[in-house]
Amino acid sequence: MNLDVRLPMGLLFVIIGTILLVHGFTADPAIFANHSLGININTSWGGVILAFGAVMLFLSKKKKQD
Amino acid sequence: MHLPNLVLAAANTAPAGGASSILLKLASVDYAILAIYFAFVIGIGWVLRRYLKTSSDYFESGRSLPAWICALGFIGANLGAQEVMGMAASGAKYGISTSHFYWIGAIPAMVFVGIFMMPFYYGSKARSVPEYLKLRFDEKTRTFNALTFAVMTVFSSGISMHALALLLNAILGWNYWACITFSGIIVLIYIYTGGLTSAIYNEVIQFFLIVLGFTPLVFLGLKDVGGWDGLMTKLGLYSNAQGMPGAWSHSWAHMGTAAGNPMGVEWFGLAMGLGFVLSFGYWCTDFLVIQRAMAAKDMNSARRTPIIAAIPKMLFPALVILPGMIAIALIQQGGDSIHLPTTPGGETDFNMVVPALLAKYFPTGMLGLGLTALMASFMSGMAGNVTAFNTVWTYDLYHNHINPKASDADLVRMGRITTVVGLIISAGCAYAATKFNNIMDMLQLVFGFVNAPLFAAFLLGMFWRRSTGHGAFYGLLTGTLSAMIFHGLTLPAIGTATGIKGGWISVQHTFTSSMAQNFWMAIFAFTGCFIATIVISLATKANKTDDELRGLVYSLTPKAKDEGAPWYSRPATLGAIVLAGAVILNVIFW
Numbered sequence: 001m002n003l004d005v006r007l008p009m010g011l012l013f014v015i016i017g018t019i020l021l022v023h024g025f026t027a028d029p030a031i032f033a034n035h036s037l038g039i040n041i042n043t044s045w046g047g048v049i050l051a052f053g054a055v056m057l058f059l060s061k062k063k064k065q066d
Numbered sequence: 067m068h069l070p071n072l073v074l075a076a077a078n079t080a081p082a083g084g085a086s087s088i089l090l091k092l093a094s095v096d097y098a099i100l101a102i103y104f105a106f107v108i109g110i111g112w113v114l115r116r117y118l119k120t121s122s123d124y125f126e127s128g129r130s131l132p133a134w135i136c137a138l139g140f141i142g143a144n145l146g147a148q149e150v151m152g153m154a155a156s157g158a159k160y161g162i163s164t165s166h167f168y169w170i171g172a173i174p175a176m177v178f179v180g181i182f183m184m185p186f187y188y189g190s191k192a193r194s195v196p197e198y199l200k201l202r203f204d205e206k207t208r209t210f211n212a213l214t215f216a217v218m219t220v221f222s223s224g225i226s227m228h229a230l231a232l233l234l235n236a237i238l239g240w241n242y243w244a245c246i247t248f249s250g251i252i253v254l255i256y257i258y259t260g261g262l263t264s265a266i267y268n269e270v271i272q273f274f275l276i277v278l279g280f281t282p283l284v285f286l287g288l289k290d291v292g293g294w295d296g297l298m299t300k301l302g303l304y305s306n307a308q309g310m311p312g313a314w315s316h317s318w319a320h321m322g323t324a325a326g327n328p329m330g331v332e333w334f335g336l337a338m339g340l341g342f343v344l345s346f347g348y349w350c351t352d353f354l355v356i357q358r359a360m361a362a363k364d365m366n367s368a369r370r371t372p373i374i375a376a377i378p379k380m381l382f383p384a385l386v387i388l389p390g391m392i393a394i395a396l397i398q399q400g401g402d403s404i405h406l407p408t409t410p411g412g413e414t415d416f417n418m419v420v421p422a423l424l425a426k427y428f429p430t431g432m433l434g435l436g437l438t439a440l441m442a443s444f445m446s447g448m449a450g451n452v453t454a455f456n457t458v459w460t461y462d463l464y465h466n467h468i469n470p471k472a473s474d475a476d477l478v479r480m481g482r483i484t485t486v487v488g489l490i491i492s493a494g495c496a497y498a499a500t501k502f503n504n505i506m507d508m509l510q511l512v513f514g515f516v517n518a519p520l521f522a523a524f525l526l527g528m529f530w531r532r533s534t535g536h537g538a539f540y541g542l543l544t545g546t547l548s549a550m551i552f553h554g555l556t557l558p559a560i561g562t563a564t565g566i567k568g569g570w571i572s573v574q575h576t577f578t579s580s581m582a583q584n585f586w587m588a589i590f591a592f593t594g595c596f597i598a599t600i601v602i603s604l605a606t607k608a609n610k611t612d613d614e615l616r617g618l619v620y621s622l623t624p625k626a627k628d629e630g631a632p633w634y635s636r637p638a639t640l641g642a643i644v645l646a647g648a649v650i651l652n653v654i655f656w
Binding site (some may be wrong): 002003005008009011012013015016019020023024027031032034035036037039041042045046048049052 | 095098099102103106109110113114116117135267270271274278282286289290426427428429430431432435
């Protein structure tokens with residue numbers, strides 16, 4: 001197959017991670033007190049998802065160069 | 067493990083909707099995440115469309131995918147809503163013993179299919195599991211399997227659709243029919259355009275969505291109940307209150323008698339019924355999962371597919387069972403800790419554990435991700451069934467019986483038409499389910515009768531060259547009949563009304579739970595099929611020569627050689643490591 005699944009997957013998670021990060025920094029901090037035990041889960045986990053997406057993109061690009 | 071009855075339970079007990087039961091409130095950021103996900107799902111199908119040339123591309127991904135993608139598709143197709151919501155519900159009802167569905171259920175069977183059975187499926191060049199039966203046995207065995215399988219997949223897809231729509235209606239207040247139409251159209255578009263590859267790619271993405279979406283849920287939940295120690299303490303208090311001290315925090319210690327554990331099953335019924343008959347029957351013969359391994363690029367990858375898949379599968383209890391146990395700890399904590407709806411019967415509805423935890427722990431943003439993961443799991447459950455259905459219909463029924471002269475392009479066209487028709491029938495099943503709940507219970511029961519003996523026929527077919535077409539066919543019928551008779555003679559629990567739950571011939575035995583009845587029914591069906599296949603095979607003439615059976619039967623097939631390959635690409639070595647892992651987990655949580 002000519003489409004490496006890591007490319008769309010990487011893109012999707014980079015976008016979702018970025019959205020979560022931005023939302024985490026801009027949203028009213030009260031939502032974390034009410035929900036996620038005071039932890040800003042959107043920024044911390046958004047960062048993880050962004051990193052995961054970036055790794056997938058990197059791997060798909062690396063394979064293309066090989 | 068495949069447990070559609072749990073979805074049904076979820077579907078049947080989910081509140082009918084209305085403002086009072088709405089659990090989740092979405093913000094625009096959540097809708098944005100959902101929308102982006104759906105755009106990608108459709109986009110993948112659209113891009114893959116360009117690469118589809120032959121029917122093999124459409125139905126078998128051109129046998130071109132690497133092992134890791136097939137492996138994630140393999141568990142992704144099985145990781146439907148029954149797993150995500152049903153296993154959390156079981157985690158609440160049975161505690162750690164729910165892990166039996168993984169550590170004694172799925173894992174050994176996945177290793178077995180990879181090492182011993184995949185060489186015949188992949189090596190025979192059969193395009194489907196029923197086609198293997200044609201090569202190994204005869205036409206009638208194939209058609210019987212193809213027909214029952216086609217009906218089952220299309221109904222299972224309908225059940226997923228129905229459960230998704232009921233759930234979204236209940237937790238978000240969305241319109242039931244809008245959900246049915248929307249989910250049906252999304253799945254239709256990406257399978258119509260991209261075929262099996264599109265389904266598998268989306269299963270891979272969905273796998274990561276579930277892992278990334280649920281890990282923080284488990285983390286927050288565990289932190290909230292005081293970590294692992296806090297969880298165990300609270301489960302201990304809960305199990306004391308239920309009159310079974312320690313039963314929620316051990317997997318095997320209370321399996322000595324059926325009355326000693328909340329599952330109501332004793333170790334032998336569990337190990338034989340679930341661990342052997344049902345799990346091997348599902349993982350080793352169900353084309354829904356086997357199809358993913360058969361899409362692999364070579365024999366070695368096909369054999370490693372289920373074994374690689376077993377590695378994350380083994381760790382899944384942490385993601386899908388733990389939420390249910392956390393819910394129990396929260397209930398034990400009391401007060402305002404968790405809001406679970408009640409069933410019409412007045413009991414706590416544990417099928418709603420996952421949505422309730424999402425509502426509790428996820429702020430907007432993460433909530434969108436969690437909901438996307440949940441919806442993705444329902445849709446890949448549907449898509450898995452639809453791709454298996456269109457392949458079996460097109461190859462085993464249409465090409466074989468209706469139009470043997472069909473060209474390759476005709477087959478692709480038929481596959482696409484079947485995708486549309488399959489989804490319309492699924493929606494029809496959903497409609498039937500809204501009208502008559504009993505129809506779905508009835509179907510589940512019939513599927514159980516047909517499925518239970520399957521593994522016996524495959525096992526004998528692959529490992530005993532003397533087994534014949536007549537033996538397998540009538541063996542399967544005998545097994546199905548044994549299951550029916552067994553069901554007619556037993557009841558799941560004292561006080562159960564005879565009828566759809568059993569005992570409709572005359573009640574000879576009463577179990578402690580429907581799970582125990584189910585496991586023992588499987589044992590009887592397997593034994594009936596096994597004995598009948600042997601007896602009838604010996605009484606009939608072999609219908610295939612040794613030459614025809616080469617590549618289809620163990621003793622006539624040259625063994626795959628993987629000497630010289632690095633350890634991680636040897637199926638047997640990988641399999642041994644996975645099994646050792648499963649043993650260790652069983653011991654740790656004993």
